[in-house]
Amino acid sequence: MGEASSSRLVSRGEQGREMTKINVIQPGTIEAPPGEIPFLLLPERNVFQARSARLSALAEGHALADYLRFLAALAGAQHESMSLFRRVRLPEAQELERCREHGMPPLGTRGWDRDPVWREALRCILTELEAGALPEAARATIARLKDTDDASLERMAETLFAGDSDEKLDRAAKPFIGAALQAYWLHLVTPLGAGAFGRLETPHLCPACGSAPMVSVVCIGADHGLRYLTCPLCSTQWHAVRIKCVFCDTTKGITYYGIEGGSAAIKAESCEACHGYLKILYMDKDPNVDALADDVASIALDVLMAESGITRKGTNFLF
Template sequence: MSTTPIIQPGQIEPPSGEIPFIYIPPRDNVFRDRAGRLRQLAEGHVMKDFLLFMAKLSDAQHAALATFPRIPLPTEAEMKLCREHGMPPLSVQSWPRDIAWQAALKKIVADVMPAATPDTRKILLRLQEMDSIALESFATAILAGEFDEMDLGAAPFVAAALQIYWTHMATTLGAQAFGANDISNLCPVCTSPPVSSIIRIGGAENALRYLCCSVCNTQWHMVRVKCTNCESTKGISYYMIESSSGAVKAETCEECGTYLKIMYMDKDPLVDPVADDLATLALDLMMDESGKLRSGPNLFLISTSAIAA
């Protein structure tokens, strides 16, 4: 384990008027590129089989997003009102979900079934047997972060379908549709917490830190050296695995006792906010041993089978 020195808040940020606030990854690339990154990370990894299966799941998400049907979206008047009042227009807590996400789940289950282990097939069969009402209740619990009493083995597949649904809406509306959120550490599109943050490279986004939504894949700007949970600028430290490239670190906060991973594209331009998080569970274990709590979820890691891997 090693720590790195920190800079002062805002030290390398350009003036606020020049900062691109929001970045929505290209619809055709987000899940396809994630699948490729997972396969790259799997080579020689102790969790190779798990990462390769997650690549299959990302492939299934890509296929489902490509054929996602037209669904109701906010009107322009609703979007304008949300921008004026700093309200995310597609809040996971209040937006009326269209049942189309369940069709995406069925497609995902069918696509990953051939690559699943016998135990995972049992989980997928349970999902196929659930009725629409049960699936909606499952989705509500995941989006509310109420993981205690749910079927943890099935949760990542339901989460994968919900990611498709919200990513479809975000990419259909485009970055220009959204404004800043009154709560800066929640997604300005859907109010979900971040899975990780990333330091981008190139163009107007160069060297800027973006939080990465755990549901809709939107990225939004937050200044560096600032806790992504309590927004304190005091007691911020960075930890990494000693033998790693430094492309993924844990940003910790002494004020609230939490951490979130931060990824550096200048160290590795292919880092992915979800894939590289899955591949660096050793860093999570290190933070757990230090007593720090993770502040944002990876919805593919709420499964006990994934944690055991």
């Protein structure tokens, strides 16, 4: 699915969709004093419902319409699966305190003992999806996953979290495994409250689960103009100063790229020192942006950035 779509996007780029550099204001001119900034924004339990609606809206007239509609159905199934998790073990108060003291994520993808209920969520998601219209390849993957034993599913989750061994991962299965783990982790963070989590020693990792960010989002409303990194797993958002590389902390050599004629609500923030970029979404340009939906729908920007030799740093557990 991804392969064919990418090549179509590349050719569109060659037909004149160029990347443009955007002039940048200096660091420090747009931030509120640190004491007034909420460090953490916890997600709502209806994240997947909102995401599904956003994906359906983005699919209209999009080159990747079928894929976005599939992800909309997947997000809808994730929302359904949330009702499975009522009696799941959460970290004890002491555990949370110890993690805050040591700058560790209490629900770390490697440290936290996953409840097997995430596999029930997976089966629920697969059953929900099967009932609707699906591409043949997705239907075959669902059938295969339904026959996969528990130990193999756990290994697939481990491989997904390891990240650096992408070739070991069954790519067709990745969106389904990722979706079930996202649903389980969203359930873990939502009842705990923002006070449960502290700042980590590595500030670009999610304070709740330790994942590297998917994108960053510049907020509107009470947090107007503040930039938050978004977790690809648990959907927690945590504050990061703007116009500063989130990975190496430099404020020099930060450049913003967008697609000419494309949405003003999404740019790639690149760092000269890292030779990498993270996408940044602007809610003042489009209040309906969703981290995952808009990340996937703007894959043309990733293609153009890759052609320029700048490496994607954002993590996405669905593709």
